[in-house]
Amino acid sequence: MTAWEIKGWCPGALRPMPSGDGLVTRIRPPLGRLTPQQAEAIAKAAQAHGNGIIDLSARANLQLRGVTEASHPRLIDDLGAHGLIDRDVETESLRNLIVTPFRDAETTALADALTAALTRMPKLPAKFGFALDTGPRPVLTQASADIRVERAADGQLILRPDGHALGQPVTDLATDAIAMADWFIVHGGVTDGRGRMAALIARGAIPEGCNVAPAMPLPTPRPGLHRDGALLALAFGQMRAETLTALSALGHEIRPTPWRMLFLLGATTLPAIPGLITDPADPILRITACTGAPACPQALGETRRLARALAPHLPAGQALHLSGCAKGCAHPGASPLTVTASDTGYDLILDGSASDTPSLRGLAPEALSAVLKAPHAPPL
Ligand code: SF4
CATH class of the missing domain: 3.90.480.10 (Sulfite Reductase Hemoprotein;Domain 2)
Incomplete structure (x- = not known):
């Protein structure tokens, strides 16, 4: 590794x-x-x-x-x-706060209140963050956050610690959010200045009163026209x-989203601007690729130009993670197909993450399109 x-x-x-x-x-x-x-x-x-x-x-x-x-x-x-x-x-x-792009006036007011409350939080780890996901149903559940503000099925606001399925009813958002952050600190969530809520929850600690389920989450939206505007992918x-x-x-x-898409509020048609993807079937959307070489100093290979070249060869419905090194920044979890740049070329990993043991090692970039079409076949 x-x-x-x-x-x-x-x-x-x-x-x-x-x-x-x-x-x-x-x-x-x-x-x-x-x-x-x-x-x-x-x-x-x-x-x-x-x-x-x-x-x-x-x-x-x-x-x-x-x-x-x-x-x-x-x-x-x-x-x-x-x-x-x-x-x-x-x-x-x-100011580590993600706000749902699909929001009403109440969510905007809540975002204001939570932003103000962030300055009164206890000292939290740098990566500790909040998600204000207060549309009728959550859409940010896959986005990185430690304390989530969501709605229950009956519309009431809840505060849910990441990693736990249930949340506590909100009385006053700012006060309650600060109290949950305090709870995280007091219960040993921080070690050497680092720590995430899900890790603390996994150790068995749960804040009091977390007994309300959020409404059923929605799947990650796709590019295209939505009720209040257009989602445009990059x-x-x-x-x-x-x-x-x-x-x-x-x-x-313009509302940036955590889905590699920009939400254009109020748009009723899809703009034809170079660099924006409006077709949800575009195969490039099935490839996750980190910065890679030369922009990332830790990279062992180029990624994004290669990803564009590979996109037309990716079998229908197949997803690919292309990583410039074993760190796997762009997709820390497992993927059906992962290609990781290594000292000897590109390694192919099946059903694993960028740091898992490869099935094939040291592949040349030009060999990858054939390998992706038949990843389980013997090496070329
Ligand atoms: S996975 Fe490696 S090459 Fe890619 S951005 Fe992260 S550190 Fe850089």
Whole structure:
């Protein structure tokens, strides 16, 4: 297995993370939404101060790539002028909140209240986060979060610790959320500054009063038109600044989602903008690929160009995880087909994760399309 560097913190805008292609600068959209003007400003900043590439993270944040030490201060000034920068690193790092893109006025008010409460939380691990999933039925259950705000089948709000099937009824969201975060700390959820709610729950600890089931979750939505707007997918959760500029020109509020998709509020037609995927049958949507080489310094091989080349050869209905190393950042769990870059080429893993024992080792990129068509056949 390849060794990799485990980072215990998440990048922000004020504290970017060095990567193979410069500083990764992560913008956390306030209340999970962007005005067209903010989106346009982000696109301009990505071109002026980065390499023009924008990632959509699994926590519904936007990351500008290729920022330099020299360009970072000007980037912060430009984004700050549009209300996209927190007052300091501490405030920014506390704002780990994913808000459902399908929301009503009540959810927006709850997002406001929870955002304000985040500044009064006890000191939580950097990756500890909240999900405000208060549509009629949860849609964020697969997104990373430690404390989830959901609705029961009768519509009442509940606070559910991640890893436990039931939640506690909410009396006052801010007070109750802080109390559950306190409970996490008091019950030993943090070790050496790290810890996640699901791990604590798995050790048998459960907060009092968690006896209400959430409404039945909905499956992850697909690209296309929805009741209040359009979901537009990005291959590997990445776009060029030009795509965001074109999208902002349509004049709609943009809500980043944790599904590698942007929700365009109020859109009644699907925009034809290069870089946006509107067809749910597009095979590229069945491939998960991490950043890979050269942008990730830990990568042992290229991933995304290869993924685009492999997409037309992927058998119908088949999903593929393509990883630049055994860390498997893009898909930590098992996948029916995983291709992991290694020191000797690409390894094929069946029904496993990127770090599991391969069935085939050291494959050349050009051999992969044939292997994917018949992964159980003898080596070529
Ligand atoms: S899995 Fe991909 S993004 Fe993660 S460290 Fe390895 S190469 Fe980099």
